[in-house]
Amino acid sequence: MRLILIVFIMSHWQLYALDKVSTLKIYHHLFSVLTHKEKALVYVKDKAYINVFKGSKKILLVSSPMKAEVILITDESMLNEFKDMDLPKKSIFLTTNYRYLKRCNKIIGALYWRKGRSQLLFIKKRLEHSNIVLPSAYQKFIIEEL
Amino acid sequence: MRHKVLKIKSLFLCMGIISSVYGEDIDTLLNDFSQKNALSQSTIDKNKGHLLLYTRERLENMHAKTLKDVLKTIPVLQYTENRYGLPDPLSMGGAAPYSSNLLRLYIDGVEITQGWMGSGVIQYGDINIDFVDHIELYAIPPSFAASVEPAYMTIFIYSKTPERDSGGQLSLIVGSRGENTQTLNYGDEKDGVSYMVNLSHTVEKRKKVDNDTVRPLSRNYDRTQIFSYVKTDNQSFHLQLINKKSDTLAGLSYDATPLVSQMNNLNVHVDYSIQLSEVWKAQFAYDYLNTDLDQEDNIPLITSGATLNTFLRTKTKNSTYSAELTYSNVIGKHHIALGAKGRVKKLDSLYLENNVYNGDFSSAFNKETILSLFFQEQYELSSNELLTLGVKYSNISRNALFDDDNLFQLRLGYLYNDDTWSYKAYLFRNMFTIDPFSRYFSLNPFKNIEPQVTVGITQEFSYSNKDSEIRLMMFFLKEKDNLLDIQSIENTESLVNVLTYDYTIDKETQFNLQFSYSRYFDVVNIGDVDAYNSYLMFSKSYGDLDIYNGLVWNYRTYDKKHHFDWTSSISWNASEDLTFTLKGENLLNKAKTYDIFRINPLTGSFMDPLKVSPIDQRIMLEMEYLF
Numbered sequence: 001m002r003l004i005l006i007v008f009i010m011s012h013w014q015l016y017a018l019d020k021v022s023t024l025k026i027y028h029h030l031f032s033v034l035t036h037k038e039k040a041l042v043y044v045k046d047k048a049y050i051n052v053f054k055g056s057k058k059i060l061l062v063s064s065p066m067k068a069e070v071i072l073i074t075d076e077s078m079l080n081e082f083k084d085m086d087l088p089k090k091s092i093f094l095t096t097n098y099r100y101l102k103r104c105n106k107i108i109g110a111l112y113w114r115k116g117r118s119q120l121l122f123i124k125k126r127l128e129h130s131n132i133v134l135p136s137a138y139q140k141f142i143i144e145e146l
Numbered sequence: 147m148r149h150k151v152l153k154i155k156s157l158f159l160c161m162g163i164i165s166s167v168y169g170e171d172i173d174t175l176l177n178d179f180s181q182k183n184a185l186s187q188s189t190i191d192k193n194k195g196h197l198l199l200y201t202r203e204r205l206e207n208m209h210a211k212t213l214k215d216v217l218k219t220i221p222v223l224q225y226t227e228n229r230y231g232l233p234d235p236l237s238m239g240g241a242a243p244y245s246s247n248l249l250r251l252y253i254d255g256v257e258i259t260q261g262w263m264g265s266g267v268i269q270y271g272d273i274n275i276d277f278v279d280h281i282e283l284y285a286i287p288p289s290f291a292a293s294v295e296p297a298y299m300t301i302f303i304y305s306k307t308p309e310r311d312s313g314g315q316l317s318l319i320v321g322s323r324g325e326n327t328q329t330l331n332y333g334d335e336k337d338g339v340s341y342m343v344n345l346s347h348t349v350e351k352r353k354k355v356d357n358d359t360v361r362p363l364s365r366n367y368d369r370t371q372i373f374s375y376v377k378t379d380n381q382s383f384h385l386q387l388i389n390k391k392s393d394t395l396a397g398l399s400y401d402a403t404p405l406v407s408q409m410n411n412l413n414v415h416v417d418y419s420i421q422l423s424e425v426w427k428a429q430f431a432y433d434y435l436n437t438d439l440d441q442e443d444n445i446p447l448i449t450s451g452a453t454l455n456t457f458l459r460t461k462t463k464n465s466t467y468s469a470e471l472t473y474s475n476v477i478g479k480h481h482i483a484l485g486a487k488g489r490v491k492k493l494d495s496l497y498l499e500n501n502v503y504n505g506d507f508s509s510a511f512n513k514e515t516i517l518s519l520f521f522q523e524q525y526e527l528s529s530n531e532l533l534t535l536g537v538k539y540s541n542i543s544r545n546a547l548f549d550d551d552n553l554f555q556l557r558l559g560y561l562y563n564d565d566t567w568s569y570k571a572y573l574f575r576n577m578f579t580i581d582p583f584s585r586y587f588s589l590n591p592f593k594n595i596e597p598q599v600t601v602g603i604t605q606e607f608s609y610s611n612k613d614s615e616i617r618l619m620m621f622f623l624k625e626k627d628n629l630l631d632i633q634s635i636e637n638t639e640s641l642v643n644v645l646t647y648d649y650t651i652d653k654e655t656q657f658n659l660q661f662s663y664s665r666y667f668d669v670v671n672i673g674d675v676d677a678y679n680s681y682l683m684f685s686k687s688y689g690d691l692d693i694y695n696g697l698v699w700n701y702r703t704y705d706k707k708h709h710f711d712w713t714s715s716i717s718w719n720a721s722e723d724l725t726f727t728l729k730g731e732n733l734l735n736k737a738k739t740y741d742i743f744r745i746n747p748l749t750g751s752f753m754d755p756l757k758v759s760p761i762d763q764r765i766m767l768e769m770e771y772l773f
Contacts, residue, residue, distance in 0.1 A: 019182035026175045048309075075335060076312075098722060099313050113310040114722070116202030116279075117653070118180040120172070137172050146722075 023052045028059055030111065030120075034092050034132060035069045043068035045078055065091070073100055073107060082106070092130060102146050108132065109141075177653040184280075194300070195284035196570075196606050196619050198646070198660075202279050202310075207656060207685035207694050209715040209729055211319065211327070211768075213303070214272040216281055218711065218761060219681040219698055221644045221662030223249075223299060225271070227760045229402075229742045230409065231352070231365030231395035233271020236298075239741040239755065241398070241448045244268050247581040248629070250297040254305055254375065254384060256417040257294060260435050261466030261491035262514075264581035267301070269388055269413050269435075276317055276329040277344035277373045279306045285644075286576070286602065286621065290520040290538040291483045294468060296555060296576050305342060305375060308335035314773045322765040323351040344373040353762045355395065357402045363756075364393035364407075380421040388413040394439075395758070398447040398458060400745045402756055406442035406457070411435065425475040433466040445747040454501070461497040466490065479526040489516040491582055510546035514582045517541050534559040542579060549594040553577035571605045580629050599626040613651070619644040639667040654687035669704075676703040692717040700738045711737035711761050727768040737761035 031040035039058050043065045044050060049072060053059045062068050065087055073079050073095040082093070083104050093107040101110040101121065108130055109122035120141045122134065127142065134142065184201040200208075200216055210216050217225040217235065228234035229241065236245040244264045251258050251266040258266030275281075282302040293300060315331040326349050333342030348369045354362035369390040376383045390411045397407030417431035439460045441447055446454035472485030493512035498505070522536040536557040543550045557574040578598040585595060601624045608617040621642040628638045642664045649657040661680040669675045683696040698711040715729035741755035 019179075019185070022175070022179045022182035026172075026179045029172065029175055077337065097312060115206040116180075116184065116204075116310075117206070118176055118183070120176060141172075 018048050018052050020052050023049075024056055024059070026111070027053070028056070030094070031059060031070050033134060033138065034094070034108075037069070041067060041069045042072060043070070044072040044074060046072075046074040049074060070094055072096065073104075079104060092132070173653060177650070180653065181650065194282075194289040195286060195572075196604060196621075196644075198283040198285070200281040200283075202306075204656075204658070205275070205278065205280070207692070208683065208696060208713075209694055209717065209727055209768075211274060211276070211317075212272050213270065213275055213281075213301075214760075215713075216275070217271065217301075219660065219683075219696065220283060221646075221660045221679050221681070222285075222642055222664055222677075224679060224698075224700070224738070225760055226738075226740050227365075227395075227758070229396045230407075231363075231367075231392065232268050232409075234268060235271070237740065239743050241743075242584055244581060244584060246271075247584070248296070248298040248578055249301065250293060250295065250299075251301045251303070253303045253373075253386070253415075254382065255302070256384065256419065256429060256431050257468065258386070258415055259433050259466050259468070259489075259491075260413070260464075261433055261489075262462075262464035262493050262581070263435055263437070263583045265295075265297075266433075269390070269411060273388070274327060274329055274346040274348060274371055275303070276315065276331055276346060277305050277342065279304050279310070285619070286574070286600075286604065286623075289483075290522050290536045290555070290557065291472060291474070291485070294470065294487045294489050294516065294518060295540075296553065296578050298578075305373065306331070306333060308333045308340045308342070311342075316771045316773070317768060318770075319766055319768045321351070321767075323353070323762070325349060325351040325764070325766075339376060339378055341376045342374060344371075346371040346373075353759075353764075355756060355758050357396070357756060359403050361403070361405075363395045363402065363404075365395045367392040382417075382419045384415065384417045386413075386415040394441075396742050396744075396756070398441040398449065399443045400445060400448055401747055401753065402742055402744045404441060404443050406440055408440045410438040425473050427472050427474070429468075429470050429472075431466075431468040433468075435462075435464050437462045449500070456501060457499075459499040461495075463494040463496075465492050465494055467492075481524040481526075483520075483522040483524075485520060487516075487518040487520070490514075491516075493582070509586070511544060511548050511582070511586055513545045515543045530562060530564050532559075532561040532563075534561070540577075544582070548585070551577075551579050551597050553579070553597060566609055566611060568608045568610075569606065571603070573603050574601070576600045576602075578629055595629070596627040598629045600624070614647070614649040616648075617644075617646045619646075638669075641665045641667075656683075656685050658683045672704060674703075677701070690719045692719070698737070709736055709738040710734050723772045725768075725770045727766075727770070729766045729768065730764070731766070732759070732761045732763040735763045737763075 031042060032038060039060055041060050041062050042053060043062050050061065053061055065071055065082065068091060070092045071082060073082060073093060079100050095101055095107050095110045096112055098110055098112045098114065101107050105126065108126040111118065111120050122142045123146065124142050124144050127134065180203065184203060198220055208215065214225050214233065223235050226235050226237055228237035228245065229239065234244060234246050235249060238245065246267045247264040249265055249267045251270050258270055260266060260268060284300045286298055312334050317329040319327040327346065329346040331344045350367045352365045354364055356362050367390055369388065372387040374385045392409050394407045394409045396402035397404045399407065414434040417429065419427065419429040421427050439458065442457040444456065446456055447458055449455050449458055466489060468489045470485060470487040472483065474483045491514040493509055496507045496509055498507040518538060518540040520536065520538040525533045527533050538555040540553040541550065542553065555576050557572060559570065559572040562569040580595050602622060604621045606617060606619045608615060623640050625638045642662065644662045647659040651657065659682050664677045666675045678701040680699045681696065685694045694715045696713045700709040712733045713731050714733060715727055717725050717727040719725050737759045739757040739759045742758055743755050744753040746753050
């Protein structure tokens with residue numbers, strides 16, 4: 001497979017190059033659930049996620065957070081930038097870091113890593129505040145509060 | 147009412163979208179996301195050799211806290227210590243200061259070496275691994291692009307990254323014998339710069355070894371360990387420091403009854419790597435080791451020369467400088483890698499104190515220089531077939547009239563891979579030399595020891611589906627001038643078969659089996675020796691509880707003894723940030739043992755060897771807090 005050759009040329013700094021197929025699948029699933037749309041307008045600054053989402057017909061990257069339905073917070077600087085920014089009320093904040101979920105009440109949920117395992121978590125009150133209803137399969141990922 | 151209707155409408159709309167988008171449920175997607183991303187690290191290069199991968203999830207499931215916890219489970223080799231109580235998996239129990247020079251250890255792609263004293267395994271073989279994300283072990287033959295010096299097995303340790311482990315971690319462990327470890331880890335990323343610092347302190351109280359005297363042998367140690375890095379997109383800098391004060395078990399005592407047996411080591415490693423362009427990369431590393439040895443007995447010690455010393459105190463300082471420049475590019479169907487690597491091992495100073503001498507000792511042989519050139523081609527035969535060819539030439543020059551060595555190594559490989567099946571085969575010729583310290587202080591009067599030549603053929607078959615993977619690896623090796631037995635230079639042959647099976651039952655339940663059968667042909671005075679090893683693990687999560695059970699089994703026809711090492715742990719995740727773990731090691735107290743040879747000082751004859759287990763029976767309690 002050509003994949004074999006591609007793996008060879010990556011440098012060791014790109015330690016967490018995301019797996020494109022599985023990452024696209026789960027984020028498309030999540031964005032669809034959160035926006036109730038098959039196609040979601042997403043704003044993210046992280047290069048690794050941009051590379052994964054780029055070209056997707058269902059996750060449409062936007063250049064301005066004002067146009068986004070979902071804003072994916074992936075690092076500290078992004079968190080600080082958006083914590084107090086006035087954005088359209090419909091904007092949904094999701095993060096890849098559990099600590100950011102604790103630190104910012106705007107963020108409704110997180111898909112993050114804990115001890116090598118992916119974890120999904122939503123905060124009930126924040127979902128209610130954003131008028132988001134998740135399917136029953138998601139109930140086990142919803143907690144009352146942190 | 148209107149709100150309720152809206153909610154129901156939303157729910158149906160949502161369900162409609164989800165079912166139309168993907169048939170898979172969120173649990174399946176999460177599981178797939180975890181597994182695929184664990185394997186997506188670009189460091190994992192199956193063409194380096196035959197890979198045993200310990201992903202972060204597996205390390206967490208095993209509750210592995212030291213590299214020893216991992217090495218004791220790997221097939222064939224497994225974890226052993228030497229008569230000094232130091233990690234030395236290839237030790238045969240004799241007086242050799244270090245036998246595992248053929249095992250090489252890397253952290254984040256840079257080799258850790260003790261230079262004069264051999265590979266980094268002796269210092270790093272039991273380090274705390276709280277800073278580690280995943281570990282890759284490549285059995286022979288490694289890619290020439292990866293190594294400066296030849297290796298039987300390369301251990302690649304990769305540190306945690308802020309992308310998955312930002313923030314802090316505090317871990318406190320206390321064991322049933324009073325041993326304790328404190329670890330503090332912090333990492334983050336800001337403006338494209340990521341960093342991590344890991345501090346760890348261990349007071350290890352090992353089980354004493356009875357030597358038929360009132361003074362049983364001790365192998366306790368006190369170790370402080372610092373691991374840190376700073377990385378950008380194209381540069382990385384590491385600083386590591388280990389300060390270890392150890393009781394060295396039998397040490398240099400002939401009959402394993404030392405009055406004093408201690409060693410202090412200070413090890414510093416610094417490296418810097420830079421990606422000069424898309425295809426060129428440069429790397430520099432410096433390793434420093436300061437060793438203070440203190441040995442005393444009431445009879446002469448195992449030391450070379452005619453002087454009968456009853457005590458020996460040395461202070462040894464040595465430095466290793468490594469540099470490499472590599473090129474890697476894909477041109478059409480060719481992936482070409484080539485480069486030059488250099489290393490200088492220098493004995494900086496040696497202070498010696500014994501019955502007849504006291505002062506600095508000037509060793510004429512104090513420098514070894516290695517220069518290597520390699521070329522490696524990987525040609526894409528078809529969309530799922532690769533042909534690989536690698537050649538490497540190394541010149542090892544030594545001062546003080548010690549012979550130089552010219553090593554020529556070759557590797558030819560074929561790889562097939564489709565969605566479910568894969569096959570790989572290698573034909574190779576490797577050459578190994580003994581480390582300078584062993585060469586100089588060896589009891590062998592002939593300091594010019596011939597390099598070992600190993601010729602081998604290896605094959606690996608694997609089948610995988612969504613939930614499981616089964617692999618069969620077969621190695622046949624033929625060795626000339628085997629370095630592991632330099633006293634009676636001999637040629638050896640061995641056949642090694644390894645079977646692995648991984649089964650992910652669901653996101654919370656995992657099963658893993660590693661089994662090996664090895665035959666060593668015509669071992670001197672014994673004949674053929676068969677060895678069987680297996681590691682069976684099962685991990686399961688029930689709500690807030692994580693349970694792990696692992697069983698290591700060893701059997702050799704040589705002594706016809708079965709050894710079992712059962713490790714069990716239960717973790718309670720009190721919250722997302724706080725975990726308590728109770729762990730038992732060697733619970734059956736039947737873990738493998740190794741022999742420490744003893745000689746009766748009165749008769750000069752061999753006594754029954756001491757049977758020492760490198761794995762202590764113990765219970766540990768751990769608290770881990772993430773912040």
